[in-house]
Amino acid sequence: xxxxxxxxxxxxxxxxxxxxxxxxxxxxxxxxxxxxxxxxxxxxxxxxxxxxxxxxxxxxxxxxxxxxxxxxxxxxxxxxxxxxxxxxxxxxxxxxxxxxxxxxxxxxxxxxxxxxxxxxxxxxxxxxxxxxxxxxxxxxxxxxxxxxxxxxxxxxxxxxxxxxxxxxxxxxxxxxxxxxxxxxxxxxxxxxxxxxxxxxxxxxxxxxxxxxxxxxxxxxxxxxxxxxxxxxxxxxxxxx
Amino acid sequence: xxxxxxxxxxxxxxxxxxxxxxxxxxxxxxxxxxxxxxxxxxxxxxxxxxxxxxxxxxxxxxxxxxxxxxxxxxxxxxxxxxxxxxxxxxxxxxxxxxxxxxxxxxxxxxxxxxxxxxxxxxxxxxxxxxxxxxxxxxxxxxxxxxxxxxxxxxxxxxxxxxxxxxxxxxxxxxxxxxxxxxxxxxxxxxxxxxxxxxxxxxxxxxxxxxxxxxxxxxxxxxxxxxxxxxxxxxxxxxxx
Numbered sequence: 001x002x003x004x005x006x007x008x009x010x011x012x013x014x015x016x017x018x019x020x021x022x023x024x025x026x027x028x029x030x031x032x033x034x035x036x037x038x039x040x041x042x043x044x045x046x047x048x049x050x051x052x053x054x055x056x057x058x059x060x061x062x063x064x065x066x067x068x069x070x071x072x073x074x075x076x077x078x079x080x081x082x083x084x085x086x087x088x089x090x091x092x093x094x095x096x097x098x099x100x101x102x103x104x105x106x107x108x109x110x111x112x113x114x115x116x117x118x119x120x121x122x123x124x125x126x127x128x129x130x131x132x133x134x135x136x137x138x139x140x141x142x143x144x145x146x147x148x149x150x151x152x153x154x155x156x157x158x159x160x161x162x163x164x165x166x167x168x169x170x171x172x173x174x175x176x177x178x179x180x181x182x183x184x185x186x187x188x189x190x191x192x193x194x195x196x197x198x199x200x201x202x203x204x205x206x207x208x209x210x211x212x213x214x215x216x217x218x219x220x221x222x223x224x225x226x227x228x229x230x231x232x233x234x235x236x237x238x239x240x
Numbered sequence: 241x242x243x244x245x246x247x248x249x250x251x252x253x254x255x256x257x258x259x260x261x262x263x264x265x266x267x268x269x270x271x272x273x274x275x276x277x278x279x280x281x282x283x284x285x286x287x288x289x290x291x292x293x294x295x296x297x298x299x300x301x302x303x304x305x306x307x308x309x310x311x312x313x314x315x316x317x318x319x320x321x322x323x324x325x326x327x328x329x330x331x332x333x334x335x336x337x338x339x340x341x342x343x344x345x346x347x348x349x350x351x352x353x354x355x356x357x358x359x360x361x362x363x364x365x366x367x368x369x370x371x372x373x374x375x376x377x378x379x380x381x382x383x384x385x386x387x388x389x390x391x392x393x394x395x396x397x398x399x400x401x402x403x404x405x406x407x408x409x410x411x412x413x414x415x416x417x418x419x420x421x422x423x424x425x426x427x428x429x430x431x432x433x434x435x436x437x438x439x440x441x442x443x444x445x446x447x448x449x450x451x452x453x454x455x456x457x458x459x460x461x462x463x464x465x466x467x468x469x470x471x472x473x474x475x476x477x478x479x480x
Contacts, residue, residue: 097310
């Protein structure tokens, strides 16, 4: 069975956290909206007045008859099916808790360029974005990323992975957070990384995994751009 | 065994979604931070350099040796243990998906008074809050609440509950969202409710449940106030 994955076809965005898990697991999937007619089908599925469980927004994953939305929910599902989750209940709860904290961080990263409204362009909320981004880089990014660094440091099985001795799905998200922050805030992130040695090492470890390496070099990996979550607007970055 | 629940002692906030589930289930629990010395203990647990799975922030729940953070994660756990979740896998995924959408909505409701930074007071981000709240009431609240209304309408088992024929934990959260919106935006919510008959009926149905009724009349239910998520700042509400 092939999964059908639905997300905006031109950005990494929130969907990328799911794509990385599908790629690491070598799970067969179609990135539907990137195919001809796929985006229209995605919109129809969201608007469908008959389905029992409509998604609020992309991304969502179709697995047989199941349609699952919300990134952390999709990863909870895929993690169990593809050996990307801890095997014990406590570990599964902890993995999901970390992933939900990723969700929170991603929304705040998004709000650096859209603090007022998604209905407005960035250029229409630029002064507010500057204030938000300054506070984000000063308080929020160090708090979140420092928390993940600490989770690595406090893993009783060692600091190679977040949980236990092997890779689980939140590790893949750590890779993506570091990549995204480096793209959006090269100066700010360079400063932050000085206090995040374990997180940076985990990023490198994920990048070196064979399936992830192949994916990153493929056309399936959409480059970062200024339509996604992590956008490079130099005026929002830390000063030199 | 008694649960230990940890959250800010003077607000409903995010913790209220968990309190409602504990109360409906008549699960024995202590609201730790509301007791003498409890808040200090909460801070120590967050800062503990030795625990394997530190919470990022309150609320969190201690169940035996397990410490679980993130509201939706706590409800996923409690739902299964106390008959507040659907019994089948597809229903459990759908309940969690709805709850994660509640999480998203709650953050946006919070951002109506704190659009720029949690490190600033409301009074220091008032112009931005006015812009954010206007967009929230015009676009976001109708989109989210309309989605929950639609989930009720599209429930194949009828529109009394979100999932199947009996109450599950996201229904409790619907009650809280309606209560919170009515408190924070009495004028804006009155307008919105005209298109939300099923959601309002669900709110009333939850309020009439015996355990919830007792809770709402008790001192355990903290009144809404201007330190929580839903705050009444008349200047942010819709115009007359």
